[in-house]
Amino acid sequence: MLTTRQRLIQAAAQGFADHGIQAASLVEITRQAGQRNRGAVHYHFRSREGLLAAILDEHADFMAVRQGELLARAMQQPDDDVTSVIEVIVRTCVEVAESSVGGRNYLKIVAELAEQDPATYTPEVKAALVRSGGYQVYAVLMKRALEAVDGLDEEVRDHRILQMTSFVLGSIARRVRSLDSAGSPGSRPQLDTARFVEDLIAMASAMLLVPVPVPGVAASV
Structure with a gap:
């Protein structure tokens, strides 16, 4: 039997995934968790951000272990190989998204967080993300991107990585x-998991590896 805390986390993950982290109603989350006390969220988590951190922590161990395994393999590749590092991100996110309803909700929530400025994360949320191992992966990716693309500066690199991350997480969230909704009217057929993963890795890699545009050339074409 789930504890009150676990029921609140489960209900909040669904609410945050369906309606957005800030838009989801804490009162409705409390009701969905079967609690009559409207202060249950604040009693157990102190704030919306504390509840968000608890949701992220639910999957932090899996993400840390799996990303660690794949990153160790990527570290055996040359220092300019970004594809193996992007594979760490794609595979772990797809695996957690396809593992359970909770995993799918987690992925949708992380996709929303990726659109926000990391400087706005609360210490609780940032600590939960650090525990998942993602910061280590991105540190390697940022270094390798500079090695892989001639003329790539840090500003453009950071822009590309942000766009790539948004694309990857958004693609996985849309697939989920x-x-x-498979089988419902208007639903689109989907690639099988293996082909989806390989194609997403290839597209995401291309986003980072495209040559740096020469100023003025694109405008004159």
Whole structure:
């Protein structure tokens, strides 16, 4: 039997995934968790951000272990190889998203967080993300991107990595939604998991590896 804390986390993960982290109603989350006390969230987690951190922590151990395994393999590749590092991100996110309803909700929440400025994360949320191992992966990716692309500066690199991350997480989140609605009118067919993963890795890598544009050239074409 789930504890009150676990029921609140489960209900909040669904609410945050469906309606957005800030838009989801804490009162409705409390109701969905079967609690009559409207202060249950604040009693157990102190704040919306504390509840968010608890949701992230639910999957932090899996993410840390799996990303650690794949990153160790990526570290055996040359210092300019970004594809093996992107594979760490893609595979772990797909695996957690396809593991359970909770995993799918987690992925949708992380996809929303990726659109926000990391400087706005609360210490609780940042600590939960650090525990997942993602910061280590991105540190390697940032270094290798500079090695891989001639003329790439840190500003453009950071822009590319942000866009790539948004693309990857958004693609996985859309796939999850499509799989959830499979068979309903208007639903699109989906690639099988293996092909989806390989194609997403290839597309994400291309986003980082495209040559740096020469100023003025694109405008004159």
